[in-house]
Amino acid sequence: MIDLSLLPSGIIFGLSxxxxxxxxxxxxxxxxxxxxxxxxxxxLYYALGGYMTYTISVLTGNLWFGLVVGVVVGAxxxxxxxxxxxxxxYARDITFxxxxxxxxxxxxxxxxKYFWGLVPRPVTEPITVQVNLLGTYIPVxxxxxxxxxxxxxxxxxxxxNRTIVGKAIRAGIENVEHVEGLGINVYRLFSITFMIAGGLxxxxxxxxxxxxxxxxxxxxxxxxxxxxxxxxxGLGSIKGTLVSSFLVGQVVSLGSLFYAPLAxxxxxxxxxxxxxxxxxxxxxSPLLKR
Amino acid sequence: xxxxxxxxxxxxxxxxxVVMRVFLPLPFANEVVIFSIYTIGCNFLLGRxxxxxxxxxxxxxxxxxxxxxxxxxxxxxxxxxIVIGIVVGFIVAxxxxxxxVRLRSDYFALVNLALAVIIYFLMQKVLAPITNGxxxxxxxxxxxxxxVLDLTHPSQFFIFALLVGFATWAFYKYLDDSIYGACCLxxxxxxxxxxxxxYDNFRIRLTAFVIANTTTALAGALYAVYLGFVSPEIxxxxxxxxxxxxxxxxxxxxxxxxxxxAIAYTGMKDVLSQILVNWELMIGFLLVFIMLAxxxxxxxxxxxxxxxxxxxxxxxxxxxxxxxxxx
Numbered sequence: 274m275i276d277l278s279l280l281p282s283g284i285i286f287g288l289s290x291x292x293x294x295x296x297x298x299x300x301x302x303x304x305x306x307x308x309x310x311x312x313x314x315x316x317l318y319y320a321l322g323g324y325m326t327y328t329i330s331v332l333t334g335n336l337w338f339g340l341v342v343g344v345v346v347g348a349x350x351x352x353x354x355x356x357x358x359x360x361x362x363y364a365r366d367i368t369f370x371x372x373x374x375x376x377x378x379x380x381x382x383x384x385x386k387y388f389w390g391l392v393p394r395p396v397t398e399p400i401t402v403q404v405n406l407l408g409t410y411i412p413v414x415x416x417x418x419x420x421x422x423x424x425x426x427x428x429x430x431x432x433x434n435r436t437i438v439g440k441a442i443r444a445g446i447e448n449v450e451h452v453e454g455l456g457i458n459v460y461r462l463f464s465i466t467f468m469i470a471g472g473l474x475x476x477x478x479x480x481x482x483x484x485x486x487x488x489x490x491x492x493x494x495x496x497x498x499x500x501x502x503x504x505x506x507g508l509g510s511i512k513g514t515l516v517s518s519f520l521v522g523q524v525v526s527l528g529s530l531f532y533a534p535l536a537x538x539x540x541x542x543x544x545x546x547x548x549x550x551x552x553x554x555x556x557x558s559p560l561l562k563r
Numbered sequence: 564x565x566x567x568x569x570x571x572x573x574x575x576x577x578x579x580x581v582v583m584r585v586f587l588p589l590p591f592a593n594e595v596v597i598f599s600i601y602t603i604g605c606n607f608l609l610g611r612x613x614x615x616x617x618x619x620x621x622x623x624x625x626x627x628x629x630x631x632x633x634x635x636x637x638x639x640x641x642x643x644x645i646v647i648g649i650v651v652g653f654i655v656a657x658x659x660x661x662x663x664v665r666l667r668s669d670y671f672a673l674v675n676l677a678l679a680v681i682i683y684f685l686m687q688k689v690l691a692p693i694t695n696g697x698x699x700x701x702x703x704x705x706x707x708x709x710x711v712l713d714l715t716h717p718s719q720f721f722i723f724a725l726l727v728g729f730a731t732w733a734f735y736k737y738l739d740d741s742i743y744g745a746c747c748l749x750x751x752x753x754x755x756x757x758x759x760x761x762y763d764n765f766r767i768r769l770t771a772f773v774i775a776n777t778t779t780a781l782a783g784a785l786y787a788v789y790l791g792f793v794s795p796e797i798x799x800x801x802x803x804x805x806x807x808x809x810x811x812x813x814x815x816x817x818x819x820x821x822x823x824x825a826i827a828y829t830g831m832k833d834v835l836s837q838i839l840v841n842w843e844l845m846i847g848f849l850l851v852f853i854m855l856a857x858x859x860x861x862x863x864x865x866x867x868x869x870x871x872x873x874x875x876x877x878x879x880x881x882x883x884x885x886x887x888x889x890x
Contacts, residue, residue, distance in 0.1 A: 380851065541681045
């Protein structure tokens with residue numbers, strides 16, 4: 274029933290998909306961990322990253338340059354939204370941030386439609402070379418995506434564990450009041466976290482752009498998967514996000530080998546199963562809103 | 564006298580809807596009534612129980628598709644279709660409810676939206692052989708005229724929708740006044756104290772969840788009869804915010820908020836979509852603006868002022884009465 278020769282490429286496809294998912298959702302998870310907000314506007318930076326990559330790669334012919342511009346734009350947009358919108362709602366209830374950021378997301382989709390129109394745009398793949406791996410040909414670009422995702426995870430780990438700002442952020446996730454008591458400006462930490470989150474989401478959008486077509490709804494399309502991933506992994510846990518991203522990536526990829534519609538349904542089934550066993554997700558902490 | 568006071572707000576609200584029907588086009592009036600029934604479930608969950616549900620379109624689609632399947636494959640009587648929509652919505656809410664209401668409010672919101680997206684894919688792709696995928700089910704000509712109130716006729720459908728809406732509002736007003744309504748509010752504000760008083764938190768939430776989502780399924784069934792077709796579009800992720808926007812626009816937790824919100828929202832959609840092509844931009848910034856400016860919404864801001872205007876003399880008495888009720 275299943276063609277075994279497709280399996281290696283299916284696994285690589287799933288891993289690269291997981292990498293994209295991880296980059297998209299790690300921002301959501303970081304923001305929740307530190308600031309206790311659900312920042313759905315990360316999906317906007319994802320779409321923005323895709324569009325910046327498209328625009329710059331059309332103008333200059335170089336996708337990597339577009340990727341860098343996308344990351345910068347995503348980070349700046351994240352900072353702007355944090356300064357204007359989130360600064361006013363940190364003290365409010367958690368669902369409040371969810372509604373507001375959804376407003377930002379929908380409004381941002383409108384902005385994208387205004388500038389780039391409704392038509393999906395194709396982005397040319399920068400590397401079309403394929404390597405022979407266990408008898409099947411694998412596009413190198415997908416391997417690069419996996420490497421970048423793992424590199425970003427390593428970078429975040431180093432940042433949180435080895436730098437003073439990262440340590441302050443980690444301490445803030447445990448207890449914001451104590452960090453404030455040490456004389457650290459937590460609002461600056463919040464801004465830095467938001468910039469990192471926005472930049473990473475934009476990176477995910479830019480990397481994914483050549484694999485799918487960029488269209489205004491791309492942020493909303495990935496949103497359902499992002500939700501499932503943060504729920505499975507547990508909100509606020511970076512490690513949980515990594516594990517569940519690759520898990521969902523594999524489920525989508527291998528599931529579609531068996532039966533195509535399964536790709537959309539199976540992650541949901543897994544999510545329900547995990548919530549039944551552990552309502553806070555795999556690595557989620559039981560702590561509530563401060 | 565007391566009974567009169569209980570009813571007069573409801574009667575007045577629906578009398579105003581009838582007046583609106585005279586001055587404004589019929590499709591608009593129909594849309595407003597169905598939309599406000601659609602929203603009151605979300606309003607109840609958010610305002611009374613403290614659950615924010617981005618997944619209302621899921622239950623709307625359940626009601627609409629249940630009615631749609633009946634019309635396409637089994638029968639033609641609109642009334643039976645609506646009843647089937649309600650029953651199926653009730654069953655689905657009863658099945659998913661126990662899993663969902665145990666969750667924290669943030670997870671609840673995420674899981675519900677995920678459910679809406681899943682039902683979208685289910686109807687669009689997985690069940691495509693019986694749902695016709697994106698094209699949807701079309702059965703407008705199948706519907707058979709009914710003797711007393713002919714639901715296939717838009718103007719008579721409006722009367723029926725108005726009656727259903729009135730019944731729904733009376734029911735929710737009754738709920739708000741009952742001990743159960745107070746328990747819901749308790750579950751929102753402090754569940755520990757509620758447990759201490761001997762109430763079962765889980766059962767209160769589950770009941771609220773089932774009631775709200777059965778109402779939403781009813782709205783779905785009404786849509787199915789009124790529009791004469793069902794397509795996956797009603798549960799698409801871009802429309803997931805509609806009920807939340809209307810709830811907040813009208814005023815969270817207020818009884819007449821959904822009606823006011825539905826009128827404002829549908830009106831804006833009709834008027835602005837002719838001027839502005841970019842609807843998302845509008846609704847996004849409106850949402851952010853309402854959330855930042857004042858979360859009370861239109862009716863939440865208006866209500867105290869209207870009360871002051873009309874009951875200036877009886878102000879002290881009503882203030883005392885309402886305080887006694889909320890205490």
